[in-house]
Amino acid sequence: MIYTITVNPSIDYVVQLPQMTLGSVNRLAHTAKLPGGKGINVSQILNDLDQPNKALGFIGGFTGTFISDALKAKGLDCHFTPIADDTRINVKIHAEEETELNGAGPDITAKEIEAFYTELANLTPNDVVVMSGSLAPSLPDSFYYDIIQKVEAAGANFVIDTTGEALKKTLPSHPLVVKPNNHELADYYHTTFNSQADIIAAGQRMLAEGAQHVLISMAGDGGLLITKDAVYFSPAPKGQVINSVGAGDSMIGGFVGTFAKTHDAVESFRYGLACGSATAFSEDIATRAKIDEILPLINIEKLAH
Structure with a gap:
């Protein structure tokens, strides 16, 4: 469960x-x-x-x-x-x-x-x-x-799903997955990123500190999955962003729900990206129909890291 x-x-x-307009009557x-x-x-x-x-x-x-x-x-x-x-x-x-x-x-x-x-x-x-x-x-x-x-x-x-000191305290307990975005990851390590390689290195550090899997969302630049065996990247699917609220939660739901069934981290990554994007392209949390529409647009590649 x-x-x-x-x-x-x-x-x-x-x-x-x-x-x-502040200070005025606004018609919705x-x-x-x-x-x-x-x-x-x-x-x-x-x-x-x-x-x-x-x-x-x-x-x-x-x-x-x-x-x-x-x-x-x-x-x-x-x-x-x-x-x-x-x-x-x-x-x-x-x-x-x-x-x-x-x-x-x-x-x-x-x-x-x-x-x-x-x-x-x-x-x-x-x-x-x-x-x-x-x-x-x-x-x-x-x-x-x-x-x-x-x-x-x-x-x-x-x-x-947390950041900063709260996240730091949980890593030794080996969370199944953590999902910082690239900005949160940079803030966590008090640094700046100049390349994708910098982001990956920080994600691998978080893995070494206790996370079982690290998901890194990068908005229009796609997403990364870092496991103990490999690093995977997917570009962001094309679509009109309507509402960003809940997209990160949807990514977690897609990953965790798929992992519970398959224990396949890469397939879970694929569903996580699809669910997150489907919500971003919807007014509310994504429906199954919207998720199924986005899934074929997710292309994952294994990186040489």
Whole structure:
């Protein structure tokens, strides 16, 4: 089983308008209310790939009810822990530039945290736990690390989509895959990259520090997969980018969902790239039809490194 964890989900209120003028009344051309959260995005992709999964996290209030109902309508297997406080609302403004107004998140009590942990009480070595997104301010900084301890004790695998010091602390526990983009990777090692070879060297360093696989997304420059045996590259497929929100989560979902079935890192890379691109070319998280449309456009080559 794959468990996705979204500790600070949201309703994403997406608005589109030709241009936004501060201090004036702006007329919206289009609006949408979507269940948001990085782990939720991963679960939606896993569902598209027919990979069983359970969506975990914290939800509360009328906003939490909206999220739960919307996800169940999409067929997600939701096991959210109810909380007393309201789930947040984020506003995504698509005008001349993309602007996001993100709420901080609800208060979560110690009792509610303990209730959440019961969902992870029966982990097995065949399970994968995917942790994505920011922590609600009321959660302890050690929250993800505490979950990793439970995963390690069960002999299961985990994926954590994070950066900086939080990522550094998890690498010795051997995450199944890490997915920095090239800018995050440069920041992590306090350096700059002048070539693809520089990016690969940094990815190999991250592998040596504990990651089982390293995925590096490079936007229009494609993506890299680094394993203990080889380095693989794929150019980005051609298409119109409509919405970049959730593309990285979709890449993780495609990789993890395929790896759970095949244990083939290269095939998982192919699906990861297809899922990430399919979401970037869609208004919302990609559908299976869009993923299948993109898959033939993914061309992976093994590099001599």
